[in-house]
Amino acid sequence: MVNRGAFDKILQAGGFVSVNTGGVPDGNAIPVAKEKADESMDAASCIGCGACVATCKNSSAMLFVASRVSSLALLPQGKVEAARRAKAMVAKMDELGFGSCTNTQACEAECPKGISITHIARLNREYLCAKLKD
Amino acid sequence: MSEKLNAKIPEGPLMEKWTRHKAAIRVVNPANKLKLDIIVVGTGLGGASAAASLGELGYNVKVFCISDSPRRAHSVAAQGGINAVKNYPNDNDSIYRLFHDTIKGGDYRSREANVYRLAEVSNLIIDQCVAQGVPFARDYGGLLDNRSFGGAQVSRTFYARGQTGQQLLLGAYASLNRAISKGQVKSYPRHEMLDLILIDGHANGIITRNLVTGEIERHSAHAVVIATGGYGNVFFLSTNAMNSNGSAVWQCYKKGAFFGNPGFEQIHPSCIPISGDQQSKLTLMSESLRNDGRVWVPKKKEDIEKLRNKQIKASQIPEEGRDYYLERRYPAFGNLVPRDVASRAAKERCDAGYGVNETGLAVFLDFSTAIQHLGKHVIEERYGNLFQMYEKIVDVNPYNEPMMIYPAIHYTMGGLWVDYNLQTTIPGLYAIGEANFSDHGGNRLGASALMQGLADGYFILPYTIGDYLAGKIQEKKTDTNHPAFEKAEKKINEKIAKLFAIKGIEPADYYHRLLGKIMWNYVGMSRNEAGLKKAIEDIRVLRDEFWKNVCVPGENNEFNQELEKALRVADFLEISELMAMDALNRKESCGGHFREEMQTEDGETKRDDQNFSYVSCWEHKDNDTHEMHKEPLNYEFVKLATRNYKD
Known part of the structure; x- marks a missing residue:
């Protein structure tokens, strides 16, 4: 039996947009470029199966984390706290003992939803920008 | 009519009922919310959205699911979309039109006030999901795109490719995660509810089995919310996930909650055909x-x-x-x-x-x-x-x-009977999403299940449950050593021991498959009196056979999927009988319930509004008998008509 509880913990660290139920603007109030929405959807199609971690020689969870960070960073709704999210999720991932990414691309090859490592690049950029601002 | 069957529909014109009701019901102040515990069972769209919203409000929420993570609830499989009346395409959509389409689609067997409210809050759901970062499909101008679904002549369905359920669930799950990280919600994955605890007639807790260790656990609360979906898996072959089941709902029924329209099932026209x-x-x-x-x-x-x-x-x-x-x-x-x-x-x-x-x-x-x-x-x-x-x-x-x-x-329109507040006939016990019966009548329209789950969880239950809990602020937490817990736990342990003791030959799946065949042949797309009577007989024989000859290997105190299945199949063998009884009672055709005796010359459904314009509400009686009550459906605003999709 596979225990994927660590993924829940990473998402609990920041894989959300901090809005409560109610009091949000109209769905069409903020236009989102179709290309951005599509790319966000590409990343959001992650099913959290963990194949990326299983296949990675470092047991890195970068593709999983990147899919969430990237999906939300691409949307204006998620952009607001993108920096905080990237830092919190990466910190949690490190704390839980996942390995580092060495760009072997094994995760991308294995991902059943075809999620691209471009999203890892975006996560790295988000993370770097966030750290530079500290 | 049973005195328990008070639907509590607010007075006034249809369009003002919900507004008036919200103004009339009580609220709980923030300090008191901290003293109140709520149990939510199930983490699909209904359960996850309810748990997150209630946690944000300040209640202490415990949320349970049978999967390894809340994100695996079966809502994830919904593909096509979610309805809302934004009228973005400018095709003359409105709250009234969605309301009317839903009533008509359900073949005039749902409750007007509930359906109107559903249409009314539908727009809020889209706004909420967009704010959560759900990547809905958009056009080049950056605005949201729509498509059409069955039973509607307007385009009101919002979608995220063919994974709308997954994306909406990830949105609700993200909100749930946020609430968990703030300590407002405590999550119990791989826990199955096995019984409901009643104290002085009020829902005060549940008994669960930890599916990994087999431990039987007690959880108390001031209110219990059931969001465990439908019981379509009674047919064995269905589009539901293999682990979706009707056991939580069935335990509530056996504890006194009424069951509304158990015979209303939805058969989805487009599935990949059976191969063997x-x-x-x-x-x-x-x-x-x-x-x-x-x-x-x-x-x-x-x-x-x-x-x-x-x-x-x-x-x-x-x-x-x-x-x-x-x-x-x-x-x-x-x-x-x-x-x-x-x-x-x-x-x-x-x-x-x-x-x-x-x-x-x-x-x-x-x-x-x-x-x-x-x-x-x-x-x-x-x-x-x-x-x-x-x-x-x-x-x-x-x-x-x-x-x-x-x-x-594909779906069960029937479910636990609820009033306008989504409360069952047991005070303190609520049912939301597919687990209740209220909105879809004899047939649910496509892209309306996601809408209903999220409407109940985000925008209806968090208001209505406050009215009940406002009366509980003085009440202490229930001690889990209370005799009601003792008794329920003992009963469950006995049931589990009994299953192990049978040491029969056939696995639970064997009986489930046979049950599915009975149901599909006699309680499926086309039903008649003789067939339904035969189904009831066959189910009883099969149930006896199950309790004599089922084989449950392994032990209780371990990860034991055969035991899980056996417990669920035991319940399916009872639910199925009630479904057949309900279908037998309803001597009319409406929506998905097609009685061969009642059809028009060109083979369409023929309703009998004179005699069957009611919700059949079943009550569990001693010795496992069932008594039916009726909630009359009074249509004040819609004129009953024959469904016509021809012209």
Whole structure:
């Protein structure tokens, strides 16, 4: 039996947009470029199966984390706290003992939803920008 | 009518009921919310959205699910979309139109006030999901895109490719995660609810089994919310996940909650046909495909023969040799008739010998016209992942050859009876989403299940439960050493011990499969008196057989999926009987409930409003007997009419 509880913990660290139920603007109030929405959807199609971690020689969870960070960073709704999210999720991932990414691309090859490592690049950029601002 | 059956529908005009009701009900102040505990069972769209919203409000929430993570709830499988009345396409949509479409789609067997409220809050859901970062489909101008679903002549369905359920669930799950990280919600994955605890007639807790360790646990609360979905898996072969079950709902029923319309099941017209006897799961092909797909069978029997013998391919049959039977029979709605209508029409053609595969139980869903008009890339953009899924399972490329589809069990409109506050007949026990009965009548429209789950969880329950809890602020937390917990736990341990002690030959799946066959043959798409009576007899015999001869290997105190199954099948063997009894009682045809005795000359459903304009509300009695009460459906605002999708 596979225990994927660590993924829940990473998402609990920041894989959300901090809005409560109610009091949000109209769905069409903020236009989102179709290309951005599509790319966000590409990343959001992650099913959290963990194949990326299983296949990675470092047991890195970068593709999983990147899919969430990237999906939300691409949307204006998620952009607001993108920096905080990237830092919190990466910190949690490190704390839980996942390995580092060495760009072997094994995760991308294995991902059943075809999620691209471009999203890892975006996560790295988000993370770097966030750290530079500290 | 039982005195417990007070639907508590607010006075006043339809459009003002919810507003007036919200103003009239009580609220709990923030400090008092901290003292109140709520249990939410299930983490699909209803459960996750409710748990997150209640946690944000400040209540102490415990949320339970049977999967390894809340994100695995079966809402994740919903494909096509979610309805809302934004009227963004400017096609004259409105709250009233969605309300009316839903009432009509449900064949006038749902409750007006609840359905109106559902339509009223639908827009809030889209706003909420966008704010959560749900990547809905958009047009080049950056605004949200819509498509059409069955039973509607407007485009009001919002979607995220063919994974709308997954994306909405990830949104609700993200909110839930945020609430968990703030300590407002405590999550219990891999926990199955086995019983409801009543103290002085009020819902005060549940008993769960930890599915990993087998430990039986006690949890108390001031209120319990059931969000465990439907009981469609009673048919064994269905589009539900293998672990979806009706046990939590059934335990509530056995503790006194009434069961509304148990005989109303939805059969979805477009599933990948059954391939053989060993199969245990069916795969849905989204209703959204009927936006661009055209349903047909060959006109000539010789073409059928050739198809079955694989002498020709579907694409080789010329246009004039095809019978687009939905377009022929229902010109106004064409391929987008509601699900029950499309399912029966497919069955009619297949029964007449026009089924297009070896088993004779399949029709075509063809995209060639749409590909010609719009281009392959547009179709790929709209349905790419569905086409890919189909090709993976069937090994036929639907861009070149039409899909083959056949109806299968998909959803249960019936469920725990609830009043306007979504409270069952047990005070403090609430039911939301598919687990309740209230909004869809005899047939649910496509893209309305996601809407209802989220409407209940985000925008209705968090208000109405406050009215009940406002009366509980002085009440201390219930001690889990209370005799009610002792008694329930003892009973569960005895039941589990009894299952192990049988040491029979056949696994639980064996009985489940047989039960499914009985249900599909007699309580499925087409029902009649003799068949339903036979089903009840057969179910009783099978149930006795199960309790004599089931084999449950392993132990209780370990991860034991056979035990999980056996407990669920034991309940299915009881639910099924009530479903058949309800279908037998309702001597009319409405929505998905088709009684052969009651049909029009051209084979459409024939309602009997004089005698059956009510919700059948079943009450569990001693010795496992069932008594039916009626909640009359008084239509104040809609005029009852025969459903017409022809013109």
